[in-house]
Amino acid sequence: MKKFVLFVMLMMSVSSLWAQKRWSLTPEMGMTAIKRGGGAHPAEQRYNARWKVGVGVEYAVKPDVFSLKSGLYYTQRGYSFHSMSYGGYYSVSGQNDNTFGEMWYKTNRHFLQVPLMANFSIRLADDVRLNLAAGPYIAYSLGDKGLAEYSEYISTGGKSFGYGYSYGSNNYTYVGGNDGYLYGSGCAGQGFRSEGWTHDNPLDWGVSFQVGLEVRQWVINVGYDASLGKEYKWDSASLKYHTFSLSVGYKFKLGK
Template sequence: MKRQLLIALLLGLSTSICYSQVKINVQAGTGLTGITKNENYNANFGYRFGLGVEFPINRTWSLQTGLQFLNRSYSFDEGATQILHVPSVTGLEKLYHCSFNSKINALYLQIPLKMAFYLPFDSQCGLQFSAGPYIAYGIGGKSSLNWLLATSESINTDDLTEGSPNTSLEQGKESHKTFSKDGGLKRLDIGLSLGVDFKYKRFFAGIGAEYGFLPIDKEFPKDLFRYIFQEDQKLVSPRNIGVELHVGFCFYAGK
């Protein structure tokens, strides 16, 4: 009886050690990153590299975390024209044409904390679903803005050229650190991360999605052109959002 109890104890201990075997992985990916609540900025391709750690709870469930270095990027390049009536002796109407070219690049260090569920197909492959929060902190990046404002007393857009006697041009260019204290984005970002991976032996490939809960800026024009032309002064608080594809390789700690 004592021998049977000892054997059962050793089997249970070995199973526990097997389940608690820590898995480490390296991964890289790319995808589209953008922001919500804004009508001008479009999603751009970003990239990420990371080191992951997985703590198995049993054959199905595990806890995932790690450290990722990622880039989020969004930009816009467009213009808008507005005709405004200017009371004067001549009763002329002025035409305003405004164009912008802007790109925001943000670099983050990110720590995910997710619960994962593994659905095996056979002994070598299966699907793993994961979900949980993440916390990210902005560490760098540069943003640029180029703008041009053309004012004309003619409603003919052909007059909006340099050298036209009825047209005045103002233009500017600026570049600054994305997370600068003067007008930069907020560094801290907390959100939700979802993913599904196909695993084959020690290799995996998958897709993930993220949505930020904290605003990157609390005073961001919803529509920049309507804001400039004073048609809509509404300010919004956009959040980070993104979808990414990744591949990686997993190995066991101590092996």
């Protein structure tokens, strides 16, 4: 009986060591380029730079051939745009005056993201491997910060505006973009600024794709995430963000 118990304990120890050799941890850090998928304003669909940092976990189902990848990452999503509008008219002292308005908007969502990807590994050379991975992810927002600002200006010069301008804190002087003509002076008619944190719909989900180059234990990953979850409670599930990432990490193989 004692021999049997010792044998079972030995087999469990060997199995534990073998399993440990299949696990690895990869701290990663990089940047992302994010584009909104279906924004109402064309400027919302421009790429914005954000950060990505976290620790990847990998289990080799078949060493050097097939593995499962997961991990915990801090990443961001959001968009920003600046727009200008021209052509409004106000009557000041019996004269029609040109106006223009400016609007700034920015939102930044802070996520903890957990992917689950199937990874296929291809040997390119000694100590050099190509990794191809794909799978779903889920994410939880720690908070969403939004900034909105609108200002409207009135010209007393009665001429059309160009695209360039400069202004002080109280009295404004507008400088046109067409040969730098002076268009007149005036003051800010109205405006507002709103800034704060929200947490409308913290859950997000989507699919991830990744191509990685592993040189010894250094890893360079190029990834793409398609965000499909609802951004707000009244929203519908659809493609919200395209996220391209470039990160660098170092793989620690456990059990060796």
